[in-house]
Amino acid sequence: MKYVILMQVDPAVLEQLTPEQQQVIGEGHSAFIAATKESGEFVATQALGDPSRSKVVRAGGDRPEVTDGPFVEAKEFMGGFYLLDVEDEARAVELATQIPDARIPGLALEVRPVVFADLGDG
Amino acid sequence: MSARTGVDEGLWRELAPQTLGRLLRTYGSAQFDVCEDAVQDALLDAHRQWATRPPDDPQAWLTATARRRYVDRVRSDVRRRDREDRVARLDAPLAGKAARGDDALLLLQLCCHPDLPRSAQVALTLRAVAGLTTAQIANAYQLPETTIAQRITRAKRRLADDGSGFPRPEHTGERLGPVLDVLYVMLTEAHHTTSGAPARDADLAAEAIHLARLLRQASPQSTEVAGLLALMLLTEARHPARVGPLDRLVPLDEQDRTRWDRALVDEGLALLDAVVPGASPGPYLLQACIAGVHARATDTASTDWAEIQVLYALLERATGGRNPTISLNRIVAQAMNTGPEAVLASLDALAAAHPRLPRVDAVRAHLLERAGRTAEAASAYRRAIAATVNVAEQRHLRERLRRLGDG
Numbered sequence: 001m002k003y004v005i006l007m008q009v010d011p012a013v014l015e016q017l018t019p020e021q022q023q024v025i026g027e028g029h030s031a032f033i034a035a036t037k038e039s040g041e042f043v044a045t046q047a048l049g050d051p052s053r054s055k056v057v058r059a060g061g062d063r064p065e066v067t068d069g070p071f072v073e074a075k076e077f078m079g080g081f082y083l084l085d086v087e088d089e090a091r092a093v094e095l096a097t098q099i100p101d102a103r104i105p106g107l108a109l110e111v112r113p114v115v116f117a118d119l120g121d122g
Numbered sequence: 123m124s125a126r127t128g129v130d131e132g133l134w135r136e137l138a139p140q141t142l143g144r145l146l147r148t149y150g151s152a153q154f155d156v157c158e159d160a161v162q163d164a165l166l167d168a169h170r171q172w173a174t175r176p177p178d179d180p181q182a183w184l185t186a187t188a189r190r191r192y193v194d195r196v197r198s199d200v201r202r203r204d205r206e207d208r209v210a211r212l213d214a215p216l217a218g219k220a221a222r223g224d225d226a227l228l229l230l231q232l233c234c235h236p237d238l239p240r241s242a243q244v245a246l247t248l249r250a251v252a253g254l255t256t257a258q259i260a261n262a263y264q265l266p267e268t269t270i271a272q273r274i275t276r277a278k279r280r281l282a283d284d285g286s287g288f289p290r291p292e293h294t295g296e297r298l299g300p301v302l303d304v305l306y307v308m309l310t311e312a313h314h315t316t317s318g319a320p321a322r323d324a325d326l327a328a329e330a331i332h333l334a335r336l337l338r339q340a341s342p343q344s345t346e347v348a349g350l351l352a353l354m355l356l357t358e359a360r361h362p363a364r365v366g367p368l369d370r371l372v373p374l375d376e377q378d379r380t381r382w383d384r385a386l387v388d389e390g391l392a393l394l395d396a397v398v399p400g401a402s403p404g405p406y407l408l409q410a411c412i413a414g415v416h417a418r419a420t421d422t423a424s425t426d427w428a429e430i431q432v433l434y435a436l437l438e439r440a441t442g443g444r445n446p447t448i449s450l451n452r453i454v455a456q457a458m459n460t461g462p463e464a465v466l467a468s469l470d471a472l473a474a475a476h477p478r479l480p481r482v483d484a485v486r487a488h489l490l491e492r493a494g495r496t497a498e499a500a501s502a503y504r505r506a507i508a509a510t511v512n513v514a515e516q517r518h519l520r521e522r523l524r525r526l527g528d529g
Contacts, residue, residue, distance in 0.1 A: 002264075040242065040273030043266060085265055087239060089478075113511045117264045 002043065002085050002114035003092035005099065009079030011050070013106035021104070028100030036084060036095065043119075047080035076108070089113070133180065135332065136226070138165060139251045141184045143225030145192060151232055152282035156195050157188075158250065163195075164188035226251065227340035230333065234300040235281060242277040243304045244311075249274050251336075252329040262326045263311075301337065302350050302406060305330050309354050327358055345397050349407030352393040356413035359386035371514040375422040387417050408437040427458035446476040454485060462489035483509055484519060491526060500526055 017025070036042035056067050082099070086092050092111050101107040138161060145157040164187040168180075177183035233247040248254045248262075256274065260267040312326035334351040341347050363377035394414045399407060412433045419425040434452035441448060449472055457465045466489060473482045487502035503523040510516050 037268075037272060038276070040245075040269055040276055042272075043269055085241070085263070085269060087241065115511045115516070116513050119264055119266060 005082040005096045006110040007079045008076045008108040010076050025100045043083040045082045051077045139226040143229035154278040160188045160192035163191040234304045242273045245273045246277045346404040346406045348397045349410040352390040352410035355386045355390035359383040371518040405440050431455040446479050462493040
């Protein structure tokens, strides 16, 4: 059963992290990746660039319109995700609690089931 | 390759796990990797030599060759620190003569070791018993090859660390449970790939049935094995009628049963007819009997729903009432006998006890629709669409919701 763990980040919170906290988060993610790879549950992870680099494409008059900036004005953004293949939802949630972001006030993780997947041929 | 060697694909698939099973029984499950490589070597030798010199007894030839290849591999493996130990084990006598098919069964049991997580049991079984490559397994589950490879490696390491070693023939009965479960998971995943449309993986279904046949050969006296194989055949038989245009899922009551695979239906029913159930039939036999009742009917109206309701009640008891999906199916059968209104209260009670039970909203929507309570049916369909993680099922539910609006 595949689940995506979305990492909700708040740039204001990230800016105020101490170097020690940043290091803990970095090491925590490395350890998380290593542990889920070892257990055969890891599928993929991606970290996304700052929302200021987003382009939004949406239906316009004759053709799709492209604008700068994030899709909606919001304090929190999706910072990246983990794609995991686990036994059930309980395990996905258990893994989400092991991600260092879960210990930083102002950051959050969202666990959602995958309904369709095509990972290509390789 | 088959034409060149004169050996058909079915025989290869029977010989390979049998040979691996024999090697593992001799050298121990801690040597899983080396044994597997040795069997691969022997299969290559067979491909090269059997075309010109076919053996009298292919199994004996393969086993002898694989043993030689194992010895070669261990001797040349100078880097391993435990080399001496393994060389000492090379001359270990066979643990006893086993009947044909037994070693493949023991291998299956080893792969379905109860200490392994289900996903690892399935991956290892597909790799070692069914002979699928890591890439094929990864493709079937839409996972990266590295994920599957890691699961297999980890599973082998767990087996190597486990002191109990290779299962012994006299323990066949005890360890059969997890094997049946793994094959059943393989079949249900093949028919209901949660990762998305299309709602069936042909390779996975074929492998599951192949392994169930192997199991049936090895334990012909087990009614649960017969039940599992019959259940698989009757499920697979429905496939041509189950997926409609554009990968749309066609539910049982709307299926054109003339499109069911008649040969598979007949084989499944014949298996059931041949079974003499004991005092308390097991869960797989009961599920197969339910599929059998459907297979004997020409459509929903002529189905013996009273029989199905009784079978589901027996199944509830056989599984200790621990599986709410069975209770849900019993309620569906009951509704066919008593009408939808009479079961809505039991459905609500079940849903209250199991808030995350899949398909409850779909069943409720269907019952409300049949009861003519259209508005309530529509909102139940919407909840069901949000709750399902199967794309084909979502499409089906949207279609039902749309038709509800039209009617």
